[in-house]
Amino acid sequence: MVLDDNAIQFAEQYKNITANQTYAKLKSVPRHGSTNTYDHSVRVARMAYSMAKILGVDPDSAARVGLLHDFCLVDYHKDDKDIHGGRWYCFYHPEDAVINSEKEGYYLSYKEKCAIWSHMFPLATSIPTSRLGYILTISDKVVATQESFANASEFFDRFKFLLNGGHIRTARVKNRNHNHMAEFK
Ligand SMILES: [Fe+2]
């Protein structure tokens, strides 16, 4: 699943974050089976930005927490066994995201930090306490669901391809040969 043109343009608007070399490493951290953490964060930021505009919340703040909410370079598929004392990724990556954001010089208000810390609600150490927090956690879940379904539908497409290209075509060839032979009887 790749970013569409609108999402690429959106990422350009926030290149103070998206062009950061450390942040760009998120492109090599896989997410939800169909994408990477950079693309996922851009999608979440874009949805959070749109929701914030409708709900009267600062859209730039929503975009910022969307872009930074998963700023953790751990690949939870393979790298997180020995770090963070065996804690689950869902609990520690929001904390890492805030720490990494600050290391890279991004100022986050307390409300923005709370939104990031609680974005995995209900699998989080805190609950959202602001409209910004709810916008982030809802955007994250909607986008994650789309990405997970894209993975499932890709699998289903491959399965259909195998079915069409394999069994059905074989059956058609068998059927054609059978009819062909029948003409000579
Ligand atoms: Fe997350």
Ligand SMILES: [Fe+2]
């Ligand atoms: Fe996320």
